[in-house]
Amino acid sequence: MQEPEFDFRAAVNAVSDVVQNRPRPLREFDQIWMKTGDMVLQSEFVARWANGKNVAFVGDGDAISVCVAYLQRRGIVTYGPQHITVFDFDERICHAVERFADAERLTTLDATLYNCLDAFPQLGAFDAFYTNPPWGASNDGESVKVFMQRGMEATGYRGEGLVVIGDDPGLAWTQQVSAGVQRFALTSGFAIERLMPRLHSYHLDDNPELRSCNILVRALPGTTPPRGSQNISDPARLANFYGRGNAPRVRYVRELARVDYGKAHESEYELELLPDAES
Numbered sequence: 001m002q003e004p005e006f007d008f009r010a011a012v013n014a015v016s017d018v019v020q021n022r023p024r025p026l027r028e029f030d031q032i033w034m035k036t037g038d039m040v041l042q043s044e045f046v047a048r049w050a051n052g053k054n055v056a057f058v059g060d061g062d063a064i065s066v067c068v069a070y071l072q073r074r075g076i077v078t079y080g081p082q083h084i085t086v087f088d089f090d091e092r093i094c095h096a097v098e099r100f101a102d103a104e105r106l107t108t109l110d111a112t113l114y115n116c117l118d119a120f121p122q123l124g125a126f127d128a129f130y131t132n133p134p135w136g137a138s139n140d141g142e143s144v145k146v147f148m149q150r151g152m153e154a155t156g157y158r159g160e161g162l163v164v165i166g167d168d169p170g171l172a173w174t175q176q177v178s179a180g181v182q183r184f185a186l187t188s189g190f191a192i193e194r195l196m197p198r199l200h201s202y203h204l205d206d207n208p209e210l211r212s213c214n215i216l217v218r219a220l221p222g223t224t225p226p227r228g229s230q231n232i233s234d235p236a237r238l239a240n241f242y243g244r245g246n247a248p249r250v251r252y253v254r255e256l257a258r259v260d261y262g263k264a265h266e267s268e269y270e271l272e273l274l275p276d277a278e279s
């Protein structure tokens, strides 16, 4: 299949606008942002994959949702989702999405403050889901399954999903998590449609070589959804959720003050004046 052509320079510059607006990552919640070149290619791919669909993003610190909506709005790609809702427990991320959407008149994009341990509020309202969850190095991928479950609920177990997880042939845990995630998809009534290995890199100082892959899943015809959506509180599912000894204890990350991420904050520097300027 031939991939569509798009103006790469215009796309990089558009994604650069989004990156300027991205809050700084909180490592204790596995917030590790994707590198810009990979965001460009991932966003174009997601725009194509989700063309015409109503998509739920379960967590999106990377801001791929924003890139997808912005690339389409700017006419850099001529395809894309009909609508995107970002569900994230970090208010800084939800506000950053809303502010960008407002400033650029992205009418196809909004955000909802939501913790994926709570029952999903809009069952079956979406055609597709996207998630780049905590990758589950210390919990056998259970954290990935929690985010996926919410995505599947978002589609009423009738839609498609794109799951981004760690992928390194030299790291046994990534292969174990990937196999477990694929088994989870199958037992939930979803088929594995495509696996795109070692695609994206991250701003991750302790392992800059670690890549992630895309796993595309699709609900099998006749899959019956479980009844309703429940809160998740089973300690066995939540142990080591954000890494060893780091189970969830926070419902929401609240934004204290609006920060303009593209500009240096005055607490970061002071001005030493020229002699003439001092008098």
Ligand SMILES: C[S@@+](CC[C@H](N)C(=O)[O-])C[C@H]1O[C@@H](n2cnc3c(N)ncnc32)[C@H](O)[C@@H]1O
Residues within 6 Å of the ligand: 029, 030, 031, 032, 033, 034, 058, 059, 060, 061, 062, 063, 087, 088, 089, 090, 093, 114, 115, 116, 117, 132, 133, 134, 248
């Ligand atoms: C865990 S990070 C993984 C890193 C990935 N590169 C990304 O940004 O999408 C994914 C997103 O999930 C969000 N998140 C983490 N825990 C959450 C929770 N319990 N409920 C909802 N969103 C959560 C984070 O705020 C972040 O935006």
